[in-house]
Amino acid sequence: MRILVLTNRVPFPLTDGGALGMDVFLKGFPEAGCPTRLLAMNTTRHPVAAEKLPPVWPRLEKIRTVAVDNAIRPGPLLRNWISGKNPYHVERFWSAAFAAALVEELADFRPDVVHIESPFLASYLPLIRKHLPTAKTAFRMNNVEAEIWQRLAGEERNPLKRRYLASLSRRMAAYEKQVWPLFDVLLPVTAEDAAVAAQYVPENRLRVVPFCIDLAKYPSQPWPQKPAAYHLAAMDWRPNVEAAEWFIDKIWPLISGKSPRLEVFFAGRHMPAKLLEKASGSLHILGEIPDAAAFAADKNILIVPLKSGGGIRVKILEAMASGKLVVSTRVGMQGIPVTDGVHALLADTPEDFAAVLINAAENSGKSAAIAQAGAAFVRGKFDRKEIMEALVAWLR
Numbered sequence: 001m002r003i004l005v006l007t008n009r010v011p012f013p014l015t016d017g018g019a020l021g022m023d024v025f026l027k028g029f030p031e032a033g034c035p036t037r038l039l040a041m042n043t044t045r046h047p048v049a050a051e052k053l054p055p056v057w058p059r060l061e062k063i064r065t066v067a068v069d070n071a072i073r074p075g076p077l078l079r080n081w082i083s084g085k086n087p088y089h090v091e092r093f094w095s096a097a098f099a100a101a102l103v104e105e106l107a108d109f110r111p112d113v114v115h116i117e118s119p120f121l122a123s124y125l126p127l128i129r130k131h132l133p134t135a136k137t138a139f140r141m142n143n144v145e146a147e148i149w150q151r152l153a154g155e156e157r158n159p160l161k162r163r164y165l166a167s168l169s170r171r172m173a174a175y176e177k178q179v180w181p182l183f184d185v186l187l188p189v190t191a192e193d194a195a196v197a198a199q200y201v202p203e204n205r206l207r208v209v210p211f212c213i214d215l216a217k218y219p220s221q222p223w224p225q226k227p228a229a230y231h232l233a234a235m236d237w238r239p240n241v242e243a244a245e246w247f248i249d250k251i252w253p254l255i256s257g258k259s260p261r262l263e264v265f266f267a268g269r270h271m272p273a274k275l276l277e278k279a280s281g282s283l284h285i286l287g288e289i290p291d292a293a294a295f296a297a298d299k300n301i302l303i304v305p306l307k308s309g310g311g312i313r314v315k316i317l318e319a320m321a322s323g324k325l326v327v328s329t330r331v332g333m334q335g336i337p338v339t340d341g342v343h344a345l346l347a348d349t350p351e352d353f354a355a356v357l358i359n360a361a362e363n364s365g366k367s368a369a370i371a372q373a374g375a376a377f378v379r380g381k382f383d384r385k386e387i388m389e390a391l392v393a394w395l396r
Contacts, residue, residue, distance in 0.1 A: 004111035016234035028388030030059035146173035151308030190335030218321035227361035254354035304332035
């Protein structure tokens with residue numbers, strides 16, 4: 001079964017959830033015996049020097065990238081808001097060059113399945129139907145986009161921005177309801193997202209495929225004597241910025257000085273200057289770090305203070321598999337059915353989050369036990385080899 005994977009960015013470096021989510025399939029499909037090619041947009045928002053791309057996916061038959069200008073510009077955004085048919089986020093990903101490359105790959109490779117990694121690439125479905133009507137189209141539903149923008153609108157204080165985000169959420173909801181049925185199959189990350197899609201797509205065309213990891217890459221790490229919490233995320237995604245701001249402005253003041261041994265580290269590319277300026281004492285705020293694994297190695301608590309967003313948090317699974325304790329909001333833990341206090345710790349208010357984190361830092365034995373239970377939980381449910389082999393069998 002030949003598979004062509006379409007992505008709206010080059011999924012590299014493997015330091016954020018989006019890239020890691022795509023990596024699952026770029027490695028999992030070939031491992032399951034499927035000849036696989038990648039056709040990726042090389043966007044102005046996430047540029048990658050394609051000629052310098054290391055051999056991240058040695059088993060792919062071919063990697064092809066196409067330069068696409070998807071920069072956000074005020075003029076086109078405003079015109080789209082007033083009179084556009086599709087959301088601006090969709091229009092930004094239409095490219096004649098990418099369309100031409102897609103037609104060439106369909107003719108040359110003749111895939112049995114075209115696996116699409118973004119709802120913003122649904123615009124290319126008519127080309128696939130026209131040039132290779134026998135190909136099955138699969139949409140990787142990483143989240144319900146409309147829900148992300150709805151949550152962001154609810155948190156936005158600027159009236160004009162709130163109005164725009166609310167409008168974007170409504171338009172994205174209409175767009176998603178329109179395009180979901182156009183795919184042959186949908187592969188939602190979580191059961192919650194599958195339930196939403198099931199209102200518009202027959203259940204026999206839905207299969208929940210949770211984010212999964214190569215467990216061999218995440219051996220359990222020793223529990224350090226001194227507590228250290230960390231947050232590592234790409235800061236060019238609005239929900240991550242919102243999460244960092246919420247923790248630093250609302251939660252950290254409730255922690256500072258009450259757990260002297262605890263240090264907290266924030267890191268990620270495109271870290272806003274306004275956050276970098278807030279580092280002080282035991283709160284360390286860094287920019288992009290060269291090695292994510294090395295950064296996390298000596299830290300034992302992952303904090304996930306997300307207020308919006310969807311899908312499964314990749315770094316939660318990686319941290320849990322490595323024997324780290326995760327302290328998260330329920331939104332952050334979406335799609336990972338942990339039991340609070342058994343596999344991880346959950347908190348949704350600044351007061352609760354601060355109390356839970358202080359308690360975790362001061363009770364090392366209990367925290368280590370929860371972390372060990374979390375590791376066993378992940379190893380029993382999120383193994384990439386088993387999940388991808390089952391998916392390939394279902395797609396046939």
